[in-house]
Amino acid sequence: MIIAAISQSQQILDNIRQFLTESDINHPFFHNSNAENPHKILTINGDIHQVPAVAEQEHPDLLLLESSVNETSELQVLGNVTARFPSLGIIMLCSIQSPERLIEAMRVGVREALPTPPSRESLLSAVERFQQRIKQASMPIGKGKVLAFVPCKGGSGATFLATNLAYILAAQENKRVALIDFNLQLGDAALFLSDSKSSISIADVTRQIHRLDGAFLASSMIHILPNLGILPAPNEPEKAxxxxxxxxxxxxxxxINNYDYVILDISRRMDAVSIQALDKAHTIFPVLQQTLPFIRDAKRLITIFHSLGYRDNKLQVIVNRHDRNSEITLDDIENTLRVPVFKSIPNNFSVVxxxxxxxxPVxxxxxxxxxxxxxxxxxGELNQSTKDQGRWLKKLFAH
Ligand SMILES: Nc1ncnc2c1ncn2[C@@H]1O[C@H](COP(=O)(O)OP(=O)(O)OP(=O)(O)O)[C@@H](O)[C@H]1O
Ligand SMILES: [Mg+2]
Known part of the structure; x- marks a missing residue:
């Protein structure tokens, strides 16, 4: 990425260069650069009037502009540049501006405004957000897969597995992932991945369902990663x-239209809302543990699923907290449930x-x-099967 910084203060330019080049593996900004492909940082002593020449000559991806913008005509300089170079991102570094001035700046293509002089953290985070936006824009729009996790009995680990798989699909497989908490009464999925609470929930989205689009959905979520959002359950159970x-x-x-994976954390109490959600799922993962009470409830739940018309290939049973030395084996579970066990997950008390x-996330x-x-x-397996299906479809339509 080419980043150009423009300021009349040499001190600020030196700081920016230092922040952006002193590598720190803990900050995600540095994850996308390496010795072969370093970020290119240009520092230019000047003001807003240098922007057209810098854009023309250097083709930066991102411009960090420290300049007070007092005149609307000055902002117009930026507007002309962003009209010619629409993919150029601009972050302004400026002393507190009026909200009206900020809105004007956004209109000419400024993405963010940071107070000046910027702190290392605020600058790196803003640049990283821009980087993520480019990355996401380059991802093709996909048809999402809906994966539903249902505990066969309270405490099976369904929420733990749903949230942690969502995180891995986003962080490791680079997929766009939405997690929706359908435990409407007492949902706690967001707390498995973050300590922040949100006052916005699924109830705020459904209240305005006629307005719902991808942007509205994304803005209602808690973002754990730029490509992982959680739509939490309501804080007040009466809103359920x-x-x-x-x-x-x-x-x-x-x-589905906006994410590669849509992961549903479903309550074990079947009602009309959860059945609607399960109907829409490509795969349902009933989660149980290796003791008789769990197996009994799993058997009941699977009977309900069969009566709802879900075929066995839609059901992928997961045995959580698996212990090889247990009296009850995976074979026993398969024989009782009469469906194959898709995966077993080890008991890992200290880490979990x-x-x-x-x-x-673990x-x-x-x-x-x-x-x-x-x-x-x-x-990895989920991704592989999605890829295989894609290939199969392509073959089908190739002739
Ligand atoms: N593989 C595991 N190893 C050790 N502990 C686990 C494991 N999976 C889950 N747990 C523990 O079990 C607890 C209950 O898990 P979780 O809340 O995900 O259950 P649930 O099936 O969603 O239950 P509920 O019906 O309450 O929604 C977790 O808080 C976690 O501490
Ligand atoms: Mg749960």
């Missing part, structure tokens, strides 16, 4: 009743406990742990 079965299809359709208590906390490896394997 506002979500009606007829909201589910439009919501999921918008999600720390992850859940701090809201940090893949981030302990990428080499047995649990992270098991989840990586599943995400």
């Amino acid at each position: 009743t506002e979500i009606k079965p007829e909201h589910v299809n439009p919501l999921l359709q918008v999600a 406990d720390e992850s859940v208590n701090h809201g940090v 893949f981030k906390l302990a990428p080499r742990s047995p649990i992270a490896k098991a989840l990586l394997e599943i995400s």
